[in-house]
Amino acid sequence: MGVVFCCSAMTAQAAGPQVQSAATATATAQRAMPPAPVSSLSSGAPALAAVSSAGRPDDDGRIRIQLVARDQVDLSSEISAKIASMPLRDGDAFHTGQMLVSLDCSLYAAQLHKAQAEAEAAVQLKRVNDRLAQLHSIGQIEVDEADAKAKASAAEVAYMQATVRKCGIAAPFDGRVVKRSASAQQFAEPGKPLLTIVDTSHLELKMIVPSKWLSWLKPGHPLTVNIDEVGRAYPATVARIGARVDPVTQTVDVTAALSGRTPELLPGMSGWAKFADAGR
The missing domain is CATH 2.40.30.170 (Efflux pump adaptor protein, beta barrel domain)
Incomplete structure (x- = not known):
């Protein structure tokens, strides 16, 4: 670097006072120039200024x-069923408890009736076995089995009743429909959004x-x-x-x-x- 500077200075001197003055001005400007900013800092400066x-x-x-x-909620079905009715459109208003989505639950309703019939039969069997046990006509094992079957049948009825109650989706608050993601006659899958609603009150x-x-x-x-x-x-x-x-x-x-x-x-x-x- 020292040799290059020397040669440049000699060349400028030999070329005359005008070239020498230009070389001197260039060297002074380079010494006064600040160091180039690091690229990461310069790229982050606009973002930092905007945030500040x-x-x-x-x-x-x-x-x-x-x-x-x-409150803003994406309503979805908890069961698999065909959508029977979805009357509201984007922007429509609704009230708390109003039915927003109705599902076709004829299959689940039939299963509920079957479970109720089996539960009634299990209760009758338990009554008979309790009476026979009082007469010492059957053993305790038969009595316990009848009692367990009655409890299992009652639990099945409760399960099917809860399933049927999920066949309708009611509004949890007063508000308006933001977006419809499905339509009537489509098949609703558990967890898939059907309606997006917002509480405007x-x-x-x-x-x-x-x-x-x-x-x-x-x-x-x-x-x-x-x-x-x-x-x-x-x-x-x-x-x-x-x-x-x-x-x-x-x-x-x-x-x-x-x-x-x-x-x-x-x-x-x-x-x-x-x-x-x-x-x-």
């Missing part, structure tokens, strides 16, 4: 929020706030939420505060609950939250 801006309030101290449903607000707000932000703190899609403001209160602080962004998750009924709001809507006391 999460939960940062705007100039007015507002925080971006999103509406989410407290209990919406929550999800937001990310600076962790320094924990000095004054507590559950029950009031706030006002402006929803973009409907252009209205709604009162709300802080319901829960996250259990940990993100050490990179210095933020924490916060969940708030709306006050009163808001049938016009839907999960997925978004807006801005303004806290009553900005104690920041």
